[in-house]
Amino acid sequence: MPAGRLYGLGIGPGDPELLTLKALRLLQATPVVAYPVSEHGNSMARTIVADYLTHAPIEVPMSFPFSAEHSAQPSYDRAAAVLAEHLSQGRDVVVLCEGDPFFYGTFMYLFTRLRDRFGTEVVPGVSSLMGSASVLGTPLTYRNDVFMVLPAMLPAETLATRLALADAAVIIKLGRHFPKVYTVLQQVGLLARAHYIQCATMPEQQVLALEQVDPAQVPYFSMIVIPSLWHTDPGLPA
């Protein structure tokens, strides 16, 4: 019996209509659908595709607890073993990935554990970077802009030196790092250009000025978008 094939499926930033045609086709043709769940058992990824799960697939919720004390490695090992069992028995498996699977995704922890044993394919998805820019109604980058993506967990010094060399940037995975990032943006003079956004393209989406943000209520999946300055000056040469 030939082994199954593993698909990392980019399902986009949150709006179910932002799935690609390819992701929808593979999702509905695949007998096993795996997705990450929170410690409370919720799955944002499953919620996004819920209306498309009309073929009653086998579902594999995967929990990846992490903390300062405990590595998530054992939970990746366990999830990879469950998927390997399905694949070995000839069943194709899709792993639902918010945004894009290869762009800051947890899919790569499964990918690195399974790619040598099974055929794998990644279907790229709409990133939340682009989802956020569309919601803001603001062009992100232009012509010869240097664009950077900076995870908020980086040290303040690292963030400041990189931001000083960027024409446009997005700071991702804010969570508890919001106060540090706010201070950095103040120091480098970027506060006025920065937009806060959480759950872009989802029903619970919020866009706030940085001053309006309650630092105690900032989720991990939130970001600060600093668009290129150019768009404010349409007189500049194209």
Next chain:
Amino acid sequence: MPAGRLYGLGIGPGDPELLTLKALRLLQATPVVAYPVSEHGNSMARTIVADYLTHAPIEVPMSFPFSAEHSAQPSYDRAAAVLAEHLSQGRDVVVLCEGDPFFYGTFMYLFTRLRDRFGTEVVPGVSSLMGSASVLGTPLTYRNDVFMVLPAMLPAETLATRLALADAAVIIKLGRHFPKVYTVLQQVGLLARAHYIQCATMPEQQVLALEQVDPAQVPYFSMIVIPSLWHTDPGLPA
């Protein structure tokens, strides 16, 4: 009569199946479809969606010639005037945008000229960054990586200083700048990690080692992808 609505439609990196469900719905419901054409009259954007144009829309090919001597501004003005005429007469207009409209796209030149007069909406698309990573089968970024997008037209010095501070990067719009970029990558020790790719996810797609690239044959829509080092070492902590 109410004015029409302007849509910037991200149609993804090239594979027609990488359109989003939303882009397809709007494309097929909109009476006017505009797209850029080359000086030879070809349109990559129209080719991508050709099979979906079943409703016989009014088509608006837009030519944006540019050179060192001539600004493209007058051609943006002309195209905006044509679209404004359709919008004023109550017809919705979609502008086809390869990749994502707000990410290094020409759509923003039309957007800045029309957004104050007409309702506008951008539908985010799959970027060629993510399309290229999927084709390479290589995770692009991981956890707290600093990620950069660098247009190849930047000076060598600018490219070198930014690359030295990046964990992963994509150098876009190579074209005639390939030899300069090659030299920079050699200087900063990144040649071995760099992948050349053109027309990712299209039938004519090519993935080459940098040594195999003929500098005389590098198109504008080609890129060099430098993935995060992490993926080569799955033993690193997650």
